[in-house]
Amino acid sequence: MVKYTISLFSRYNKYIKKYIESSLSRKEGRMLELKEICFSRDNKKILKNINLNIDDNKMIVITGPNGSGKSTLAKIIMGIEKPDSGKIIFNQKDITNFSITERAKIGIGFAFQQPVKFKGLTVKDLIEISSGNSIKVCDACEILSDVGLCAQEYLNREVNGELSGGELKRIEIAMLAAKQSRLTIFDEPEAGIDLWSFNNLISVFENMHDNLKGSIMIISHQERILNIADDIILISDGVVQKHGKKEEILPYLFSKDNLCYKNKCIQSS
């Protein structure tokens, strides 16, 4: 009985600790700060002095015309690209010189626009690497069914060229769901995905937003993805044009005289 009480107490203690931790971090609010980020390639200025503050537990959608620097910005946050100047602060820590691996370990995740294929590595291998642990079939099943894949059929399949673009995309998203990052970045998740999958994609992001302790940052052109955002960031020509609540930004994006609307960089579905 005593043993049981102690174990019960320690279990609750764990939850209380987690709750306090999460509410503390919620109170602090700010998760990511980008300070004066500049990035050039081949004498072309791609990002021009970007300043951004991203809050915790938010769904943020970054939108803007093709070639405006959105993907580059996402890669700079993950550490795949190094900025020419500027600072990146994550949870009050300067991570500007952190490697990709270090950033992944402190809680940044990144879903590629073009998922990478691996001859020999299976869906199960990749989900296990993502979660950092060996994974039970039932847990893998839950993660995969959330992205519309049957675990039985896919768990032992190689993530190679035999899978379709849509399947690779769903597996990519499943990996990020398994990783449970504080900040999860999706680079155009809708690219190469069919309409049926797209409908599910919206609910996958909504579920992730509800269950994940952290923020989700999605680069997207899709109106329906913009609609599930808390905040929207509009990037154009390497500059943050607008950053605010969805309710403020959406009307601007769809106003007839907005360049972005005219250029059809927003796709309604």
Place this chain on the structure above:
Amino acid sequence: MDKIEKALLKQIADLETIPVGAYNIRENGEGIAKNTTANIDIVTKKNKSGIDIIVKANTKNESVHIPVILTNGGFRDLVYNDFYIGENADVVIIAGCGIHNSTCETAEHDGIHSFHIEKGARVRYIEKHYGEGAGVGDRILNPETKINLCENAIMEMESVQIKGVTSTIRKTEANMEKGSRLIISERIMTTENQIAKTIFDVNLNGKDSSVHVASRSVAEDNSVQEFISNVKGNAKCFGHVECDAIIMGNAKVISDPKIEANNIEASLIHEAAIGKIAGEQLIKLMTLGLTEKEAEKQIINGFLK
């Protein structure tokens, strides 16, 4: 059996105890344990070194283990093993050779295996090669496999060279009759100054015969690998050869594929690729929290799985 011998058997044949079914264990040129069953006979050759493995027609779900271990340096073991697989039999054969060489002299095992697979029979043949030991003496393995597939017979061959083999020349020759199928999967890893050469010669002689050869290899450090294949389509047949190699360090990989169609109905495909590990693969795994070295290891282990 001592610790070294047990460890070698575990590496090459997954054996921790005496296997179930028929077996013949050979150490340093001599048979040290043998067992036959009602359907599978193992007969020691009289005129030369080796054994005949005779599987009765219609034998189902049985296995034969014939591992070879070498623990003496300065020893060359040449062995001839002949397999006679009766009509409609379905068996698994686990071969393989492990060398532990702690001397400065060469230890070599050359295994010449001939398969005579009768009508409708099916064989799954698993062959693992492995070398270890602190000595500077070479560990050489030269396996030769001759396969004769009768009508509608099937052979699946898994050939794996795990590591530690200084030099190897692996020859596989197949003659295939009507409706027969051959599926070969090869995995090779070389490091340091090792040399590995693979030669496949397949003759698709019978109508509707088919072969699929998939070779994956990783060459590290200063090692050299050569892949040679020659598939001849002499009838209405299908042949598919694919070889993929990952090259690292100062290694060298040569891929020399040849397909030869001698019949208008022959359909033959060859795919070959050599390249270093793709940068985007490393980056992807690093975004999941692995270091570059860990990512490299995962990619190679998966590739050779």
